Amino acid sequence: MGRRHKKSGHKKSKGRPQSSTEYSDGGDEQEGIQENDKVFEIQISDIMGRFITSTRKILPGEVILSELPIVVGPCADCGAQCLGCYKSLDNGESGLVRCECGWLICSKTCPGIYTPLGHTQMECSILRNSESAKAFNTENLSEIGLHLQAIAPLRCLLLKSGDTKNFEIIMAMEHHNDIRKNISQIWNTNQINVVNRIRSNWGLTEYSESEIHTVCGVLEVNSFEIGRRSKVRGLYRTAFLISHDCVPNTNHVDDENYKLTIRASKEIYPGQAITLNYAPTMQSTLKRREYILNNKFFECLCERCSDPTELGSYFSALICPKCQTGLILCEKPICFESSWSCNNFPKRCVGYNMSARSMELLLNRISQEVEKLGCNDIEGMEAFLDRYKNVLHETHYLNFGVKVSLSQFYGKIDGFLIHELDDNALERKIYLCKEVLRIFDVIEPGYTRIRGVTQYEIHAPMMIQLTRRLTKKSAISKSEMKIKLKEIVKYLSEAKIILEQEPAESPEGQMGSAATQALLQIKDWEKIDA
Numbered sequence: 001m002g003r004r005h006k007k008s009g010h011k012k013s014k015g016r017p018q019s020s021t022e023y024s025d026g027g028d029e030q031e032g033i034q035e036n037d038k039v040f041e042i043q044i045s046d047i048m049g050r051f052i053t054s055t056r057k058i059l060p061g062e063v064i065l066s067e068l069p070i071v072v073g074p075c076a077d078c079g080a081q082c083l084g085c086y087k088s089l090d091n092g093e094s095g096l097v098r099c100e101c102g103w104l105i106c107s108k109t110c111p112g113i114y115t116p117l118g119h120t121q122m123e124c125s126i127l128r129n130s131e132s133a134k135a136f137n138t139e140n141l142s143e144i145g146l147h148l149q150a151i152a153p154l155r156c157l158l159l160k161s162g163d164t165k166n167f168e169i170i171m172a173m174e175h176h177n178d179i180r181k182n183i184s185q186i187w188n189t190n191q192i193n194v195v196n197r198i199r200s201n202w203g204l205t206e207y208s209e210s211e212i213h214t215v216c217g218v219l220e221v222n223s224f225e226i227g228r229r230s231k232v233r234g235l236y237r238t239a240f241l242i243s244h245d246c247v248p249n250t251n252h253v254d255d256e257n258y259k260l261t262i263r264a265s266k267e268i269y270p271g272q273a274i275t276l277n278y279a280p281t282m283q284s285t286l287k288r289r290e291y292i293l294n295n296k297f298f299e300c301l302c303e304r305c306s307d308p309t310e311l312g313s314y315f316s317a318l319i320c321p322k323c324q325t326g327l328i329l330c331e332k333p334i335c336f337e338s339s340w341s342c343n344n345f346p347k348r349c350v351g352y353n354m355s356a357r358s359m360e361l362l363l364n365r366i367s368q369e370v371e372k373l374g375c376n377d378i379e380g381m382e383a384f385l386d387r388y389k390n391v392l393h394e395t396h397y398l399n400f401g402v403k404v405s406l407s408q409f410y411g412k413i414d415g416f417l418i419h420e421l422d423d424n425a426l427e428r429k430i431y432l433c434k435e436v437l438r439i440f441d442v443i444e445p446g447y448t449r450i451r452g453v454t455q456y457e458i459h460a461p462m463m464i465q466l467t468r469r470l471t472k473k474s475a476i477s478k479s480e481m482k483i484k485l486k487e488i489v490k491y492l493s494e495a496k497i498i499l500e501q502e503p504a505e506s507p508e509g510q511m512g513s514a515a516t517q518a519l520l521q522i523k524d525w526e527k528i529d530a
């Protein structure tokens with residue numbers, strides 16, 4: 001697995017820091033932040049290349065940077081999409097609509113036609129002149145996705161004559177060509193779907209093969225997945241500098257104009273690296289490291305990856321089948337081939353070992369079971385947890401994913417609507433939310449979307465428990481009620497702060513407004529009670 005890895009180990013940064021103004025030529029990357037209050041500067045390390053660190057203490061929720069993209073385009077694995085607004089397309093009732101260049105669009109009035117971050121006039125005439133749409137097989141719309149793969153790279157290349165400053169910024173981004181060219185699956189796919197398409201099929205020979213491979217690499221390594229409705233990627237002139245950590249200290253959102261806002265999710269100290277998680281946070285160390293190696297082309301050596309317990313979350317731990325009390329942990333988590341053994345050995349266990357390969361096979365088999373679970377199937381999920389209770393640690397990532405789903409679905413699914421839940425089911429939802437929060441406090445702490453959602457989720461069963469106790473006149477003293485209400489207000493208040501950062505129309509944004517309403521209602525309650 002290590003063959004793609006060029007650099008290893010974190011080293012201290014060296015060289016002089018560059019201020020963000022010096023680097024970005026006074027861009028808008030810290031919009032809303034005073035010139036004399038820049039919160040980050042650029043550093044360079046042998047291992048990570050450029051990365052950013054804070055110049056002062058940054059508080060949770062503070063905006064670190066906010067910027068519009070340089071380039072937006074369909075993701076490499078998108079299906080048929082509108083070239084202007086990226087809406088997914090199907091043959092639908094109205095059939096397929098084509099732009100003047102012959103490419104498919106959602107409608108003649110698509111808001112993304114002839115706009116800088118959609119289908120520009122320049123792109124339209126290039127695609128028309130090259131007769132690029134002639135090759136479309138509209139009988140098979142998924143094939144259109146292959147043509148769309150070349151659009152984001154083309155948009156980067158068009159900056160060469162249209163916006164040289166941004167073209168230079170893009171070409172100076174990390175592309176890892178030296179590693180990627182040895183991965184035939186990546187390089188050959190790009191050669192066929194992007195390089196040959198742009199140069200041979202569309203006749204744009206002014207762009208060299210190496211230039212096209214470079215923009216492919218830049219997009220793979222640096223782009224952000226954005227947009228709510230479809231698979232869209234964007235390149236940003238400053239945000240790409242943020243380095244990776246499996247326990248990040250920022251979160252990000254993008255709005256309807258693809259403006260990206262990076263906020264601190266927890267306190268960041270002066271000089272500390274500003275980080276985000278490039279990998280899916282709810283995966284085990286093995287899976288995250290594999291993802292980063294295969295998609296971002298480096299080996300993660302962060303604290304979470306280096307610790308066999310994943311900072312006490314036991315996200316990858318199995319229960320020892322020999323002694324039943326010990327945990328099977330990876331001996332050297334930052335080595336893909338490392339074996340696994342019982343942590344009770346030698347004192348309380350005769351010993352149990354597993355090879356990396358056996359662990360991989362076991363987890364793949366259990367993952368397939370998780371994937372088969374219907375997303376509404378609360379009983380199926382509970383049965384899964386019960387089936388593996390003596391195999392997987394209670395917060396193993398496969399259990400944990402199921403628990404996160406359950407923490408949200410109890411109260412929302414037919415037959416399990418919140419007012420239909422009996423006392424045990426309410427208690428179960430509260431228990432799951434608390435467990436989910438306990439683990440996210442370790443792996444994604446602070447002001448993060450999932451913590452906000454879970455804090456919102458926990459308030460409803462707690463409120464219902466309280467009202468049931470009042471109406472049933474089960475003994476509840478005034479002081480106990482006050483304590484319960486205080487706890488609910490604490491959850492809702494943090495949910496409100498976190499979720500109000502989300503776009504108002506998004507489900508999370510709407511939860512934020514609902515949290516505000518719920519807080520007002522509790523205030524009324526308190527008045528009545530008083």
Ligand SMILES: C[S@@+](CC[C@H](N)C(=O)[O-])C[C@H]1O[C@@H](n2cnc3c(N)ncnc32)[C@H](O)[C@@H]1O
Pocket residue numbers: 047048049050051172173174221222240241242243244245296297298299300301
């Ligand atoms: C989005 S770019 C970040 C900017 C890049 N360092 C540069 O100088 O242009 C991602 C690349 O930065 C490097 N990188 C980021 N975080 C890293 C980390 N935690 N450890 C090692 N390399 C890292 C890797 O080369 C990765 O592919």
